[in-house]
Amino acid sequence: MTDKSVVITDIIDNLRRVFQILNEQSKKVEKDTGLTGPQLWTIKVINENAPINLSYLAYRLYLHPTTVGGIIDRLETRHLVKRTRSKEDRRVVWIELTAEGKSLVKSAPEVAQGLLVAGLEELPVLNLKDIDKSMKNLVKIFGAQKTPPKLIRSTEINYPLRKIKTERSKGSKT
Amino acid sequence: MTDKSVVITDIIDNLRRVFQILNEQSKKVEKDTGLTGPQLWTIKVINENAPINLSYLAYRLYLHPTTVGGIIDRLETRHLVKRTRSKEDRRVVWIELTAEGKSLVKSAPEVAQGLLVAGLEELPVLNLKDIDKSMKNLVKIFGAQKTPPKLIRSTEINYPLRKIKTERSKGSKT
DNA sequence: TTATTATAGTAGGCATACCTATTATTTGCA
DNA sequence: TGCAAATAATAGGTATGCCTACTATAATAA
Incomplete structure (x- = not known):
């Protein structure tokens, strides 16, 4: 190995x-x-x-x-x-x-992501930024191979498909 | 915020x-x-x-x-x-x-983790080590709040409980 | 205006993943 | 020996999360 x-x-x-x-x-x-x-x-x-x-x-x-x-x-x-x-x-x-x-x-x-957040909050910002960078890297790597729709809003995310089309997003799709 | x-x-x-x-x-x-x-x-x-x-x-x-x-x-x-x-x-x-x-x-x-691995493999080792460190950090943070059993083997992992006790692990549990 | 197409939600089905019993067995202790 | 405790697997139940229909409704095109 x-x-x-x-x-x-x-x-x-x-x-x-x-x-x-x-x-x-x-x-x-x-x-x-x-x-x-x-x-x-x-x-x-x-x-x-x-x-x-x-x-x-x-x-x-x-x-x-x-x-x-x-x-x-x-x-x-x-x-x-x-x-x-x-x-x-x-x-x-x-x-x-x-x-x-x-x-x-x-x-x-x-509560939802409570402890999760709580845990992160105890870290120094520098440390968090490191983690953040790595996570982004991971996402980039994984996502590069297959990036669905493409989203709106601040947080564009991998959406499960079924071409939504609400009042706020009037886009097209396959 | x-x-x-x-x-x-x-x-x-x-x-x-x-x-x-x-x-x-x-x-x-x-x-x-x-x-x-x-x-x-x-x-x-x-x-x-x-x-x-x-x-x-x-x-x-x-x-x-x-x-x-x-x-x-x-x-x-x-x-x-x-x-x-x-x-x-x-x-x-x-x-x-x-x-x-x-x-x-x-x-x-x-195939199982195929693409996943494939994606990672294209990264330089240095980059990988960064990600690795961050992941470990994440695990530490999350895990610190609640670390179940405690495991054996190379990869000790968060095991869902039900106090296993196989030939290879003869421990106790609450 | 009618017929086609698109959209919103629901229904039913499947795989993961868990939990709490329950059934056999085996082990361990008295 | 003989009964209690531990263990291995299974049964049954619930929640997520997806998919493929399907129904109702709306929008668009002919």
Whole structure:
């Protein structure tokens, strides 16, 4: 095994480790709040953008609309969000928080990526910038081989496809 | 937003991006080989360790035994692996590749993390070491808040718990 | 104005990944 | 020996996350 491949294996191992830890993190959040990580994250995004329709919400979460559909289903049975069919465009469903959902968001503001952020915040900026640079590098490497759509907003991200086209993004697609 | 929190947001965004890309990667592999990423990875590990029992296999994959159980089920219906009940210890099931499975492993040797590795391999070692360092840093940060068991072998990893205890690791656990 | 095309959301299906039982076995202790 | 504790695997359940239809509605083109 070359020196290089050792490092590569190491990187991949560490990546897996990060996945694992983030996953556990999510479990922990679940225990604390009764909601899973994705659910909490979803609620937060809804809170900041309500009313929001499913497609755009999915876009904001970098998830597939059907995935978000499921999450919304579960949040709805918990009475944390509600759906309203739009009158202007009857295909559209507006999603917003219920009172219950709103109070939950307030009480659990940063839990979603909480510890994650907390951990990072303890590092000196210099260190963070290092990590940031490396992450960007990783993204560049991985992403170079396959960079989907191309996005809007500050954070353009790898979006799962299904050519969204909301009020805010009127682009074209294959 | 402070300078720091911008960087942090950035890191997290990039992390998500990496997840996304790896996920797509897996999809691509699936298209190429007919097997999902985890399935291919599993087969590879079996190939290198056969015969192997489920618990230890799970340990090697950093996954929960029940998760691996499901993967093995699916591989078994595809006739790529077979299970044999051990005679010495009838609780144990030995898992190994069928002829078909073996030939598949040969024909798709590195696909699992293929592109991933390919991408990394194009980088100069220096660059890789940077990334490596940052990843380790990330792991340290995340892991510090919650480090499960503690592992053996070269690559000690965040193992999902269920206090494994195989022939090779005779430790204790809470 | 009608027919085609596009869009929004839902339904159903599959694979991962987890957890909590439960069933066999085996081990270890009294 | 003989019963309790530990272990290996499986069963069943839930949540993510994707995909491929499919339905309803809207927009566009002929």
